[in-house]
Amino acid sequence: MKTLNPAVAPVLKRLHYLLDVILTCVRWYVSYALSLRNLEEMMAERGIGVDHSTVHRWALKLLPVLEKAFGHHKRPVGRSWRVDETCIKVKGQWKYLYRVVDKAGNTIDFLLPAHRDKTAARRYFEK
Structure with a gap:
C-alpha cells in the first residue's frame, strides 16, 4: 500500500x-x-x-x-554547475530559457521568463 x-x-x-x-x-x-x-x-x-x-x-x-x-526534495547538486541561456519559441511566442546544468550535462533546474533578465535568473538560481 x-x-x-x-x-x-x-x-x-x-x-x-x-x-x-x-x-x-x-x-x-x-x-x-x-x-x-x-x-x-x-x-x-x-x-x-x-x-x-x-x-x-x-x-x-x-x-x-x-x-x-x-519542491525541497530536489537532487543534490555538486559544486560545479553552470547556467545556460537560450531563446526558444513556446506556443508561438519567443521566451528565454535559463537552464542550470551540472558537470554531466544533466538539467538541474530551469526558468522560462517572457523577457530577458539575467539578474532575476541569477537570484532565482542562487537561492
Missing part, C-alpha cells in the same frame, strides 16, 4: 479516479508538451474515460500542493 505525504492526502481525498491515473495525467501534462485533449485521447486509448476538463481541474488542484510538498 502506498503512503501519501500528509500535505497531499487531503487534496486527493475526494477525487474519484485511481490515484495512479490522476498522478500520471498531471505528470504528463507538466512534463511534456501535451494538450489536455491529447491527454484525454491518450487515456481513452488505455481504456480510461476521463474528460480534458477533469485533467485540468486535477492539475490546478494538485500542482501547488505537490510543489509545496516535494
